[in-house]
Amino acid sequence: MLGRLRKQLLSQSIRNKLLLTAIACVLLPTAITLLTYNALTQEAVQRQAVSNAQDSLQLVNGSVTGLFKSMLNIANYIQVNADMNSYFKIVNAGGELSAKPYEAFIRENNILEQLENLTVIGDKSYVTVLLTNGKSYTNYSTSDYNPADLKREPWFGELDKLRGFQSYWVATRPTVFSMEKLDNPYQISVARTLRLENGEIYGYIIVTVMENQVNAIFDQLIAGQEVMLIDGSGRILSHKDRTRIGQELDLRLREAGAPLGSQVVRTGEERYLVAGQSISFNDWRLLSVQPYKQAAANISSLFKRVFLFQLVSFFFFLMLLIALLRAFTKPLVKLGRVTAAVQQGNLDVRSGIRGQDEIGRLGLLFDQMLDRVKQMLVEVSETQARKRRAELRMLQAQINPHFLFNVLNSIRMKAMRGGDRDSAKMIGSLSRLLRMTITSEKDDIHLHEEMDLITCYVELMNLRQKEEVMLRLDIASEAFMLQVPRFFLQPIVENAIIHGLGQRKGTIAIHAEMHDGGAIELSVADDGEGMNEEELGRLRNSIQVQSDGTMRGREGQHKGFSGIGLPNVMERMRMVFGDGFRMDVQSEPGKGTEIRMRIPAKEEAPDV
Incomplete structure (x- = not known):
């Protein structure tokens, strides 16, 4: 079967061979590519969905990190401000800032204005400076919340373990500010310590923002996805569904959303695309959870449209390739007919094929070759005729060298006997010259x-x-x-x-x-x-x-x-x-x- 197919293929013209080869070389790889493309589409869709989830989460991470960084900047400002620290140290030590009450009032009011100005631009933050002697300074009204109540918080004792610029991040807790409780039931805080030169704590800095500011970022940057902020133990710190705040996240989702990780996991009957990224300031993480079908729907539709476009393009360009090959090989077919005519002995036929490509140059060279062949045939005929005439003249001029030498020697001897030594010398030299020229075949x-x-x-x-x-x-x-x-x-x-x-x-x-x-x-x-x-x-x-x-x-x-x-x-x-x-x-x-x-x-x- 294969042998018969091979024989039929070899018997085809060069045009048909080129067409069959081109179609095979285009059709087979394209068919394999399309089949492989279709088989790998799901994997590509998954990779693209994971990449999209990571890109979206990266935007959220940048905004959340920016919010947390602004909280740290407030704490840093207070911690390194020499004027404020000098004031807080004197007040905590019970010293008098000024002999005049008015000047003391102005100095305290200046500190409060600085705290208020820290949050004029940007997200609303609640700043509290609580000294160890019970004195406090805030950018909010103490009637809204008494700063002294911070000492009764369960996490407050952890602040004494901080050193230098270390920060303690307070996980999501119920809002303590009475004006915020209705609209923002949860808050997130960061705390720092103020220390004397000997390392003794003389005050605390607590910066607080509402949890709603975090999940508002989720809604602004990612639509249709479930995004949450969790701590190191997997407890949900921020979520657009407030009822889920404080709950433990499913272990499989938590593990799938490892830092900088993305996976497709199955929970029950549903598959979820989970992406995770770390917060650089603590052990908290951002997680994006989305039904896989929803995440891949747009990408899968795009792949299907691309597949259909490729299929249509393939058939279009296949027809175009066949038409171009037929046009390109038309001069070869004509050249083949001219070659057949030359084989039959017609040296006057010419292809007339001209062009700047290889086939055009081949036609020109073929015609020039025929012209040269005709010229060479004429030259060969003339050369053969001259050769025959030269051979005839050589045959006519041939003389037996030995006979000629013997005659010359006889003449030389006769001249010597007659006393004519000059003639004998001349004949001897001529004999030697002829012997060296005629007898040598080289x-x-x-x-x-x-x-x-x-x-x-x-x-x-x-x-x-x-x-x-x-x-x-x-x-x-x-x-x-x-x-x-x-x-x-x-x-x-x-x-x-x-x-x-x-x-x-x-x-x-x-x-x-x-x-x-x-x-x-x-x-x-x-x-x-x-x-x-x-x-x-x-x-x-x-x-x-x-x-x-x-x-x-x-x-x-x-x-x-x-x-x-x-x-x-x-x-x-x-x-x-x-x-x-x-x-x-x-x-x-x-x-x-x-x-x-x-x-x-x-x-x-x-x-x-």
Whole structure:
């Protein structure tokens, strides 16, 4: 089954393969993603609901903490105010603040005004400063509540255990202020001690706010959730349902709302989302309890809408993908038809596909390739024709080398017997030269063999002309085994004899030395007439043109070093040694001409 399906898939066109692959690569991951998304939605909904509960509770925590902090700030102000503390110490010790009653009244009134001003801005707070001698100072009327009654509170004895700026937080208790009892049945307080330099307590600071101020924050910031303030033992300190204040919270809810914790717990038939955060000043905690269905309702609805949107978007973009793939692959289909036509032998067909993308460049390159193929077919045909003509000429020119050498030796011997030693010498040199050039089947020879060929060539040239040319060789011993093309120096030496020296006597010096890396510097110099700047420029230009490969070198018809054969030498050496080969010409009128060549090591040259 799988094998048949695979065979059918492989037999499809590239367009169908791309379409099937794209659909599979989009459909399968998307289907898996949607299924996984649907399966994980509940978990994501729960995480989001927990996160929302924590964020909401964080706002409440900031406001409640701000309320409690304002209470501590009032206590701190009184505790560190030097003027007020000095006054309280004197009064507690029973001393006279002033000899004049009016001045004592003004001083006491000033203290009361400061206490009153502490709560002018912000939430209403009840401030009490109770000295150990029974004297008290408040920002409320003592007819509303007698501060001396604080000593009968069950928690008052705990204040003697405080040290320095330690605070004692009084859990929610029934309101003691007669004006507040009707509307605010509960209150929350914080207490500090006033101590002498020796640590003895001389007074107490009690700051009280109504519990209603706390649960008002719950209603303002979190709607539809049950928020409460509990102490370390789990007793409810503040709740919008006043009947629950003072009750113990269910243990499972209490544990689920651990500090900075959030959980979904089941109580009976109902699941609740519980979030908890600590109050930084004491061991109290804020708890948010909400039915899970209610907490997740909006988020779950959002997830469902997102899921539906993703499903619709998937089908829309799937259709768009199919349409785009068909449009993108249309040039490939056309290119396939053109390729089939070329396979059948039609080299005149062209795709005509153009564009800036890969397919457009492929169409352009394919058409250019067909043009190049047609051009190469023409060139191959012409090359084969030239090759056949060259082979025919070679067959016509073939002569048995041994027959030629034997005839030349017979002529040389006959000339010697006749007393013509110059002719015999000339024939002997020619025989050696022909033997070295005709009998060798290798294109490359060693440099020392090339020197032997040049020596024979100069001997033959000396027999032709009236005055002899002296050949001076200065070759480094390690350069003798360098592989070079046969007769690459012959055109240079010939130019030196005919054009440089003008077929008169003179000296031709060949110098070769090795350099680092195996390269060799070789020069051929004569002491002939030399060239002027114009002639030297034309010669260098002919060599440079041949080096660029743009045209064949042309022999110049001018006096001096005419350049006959130098472009051909340049071409041969470049074919063997590549761009590493260099040739330069130096010449001055009356001082001769020097051809300098740099021949790279064999490993620097490309294979030919």
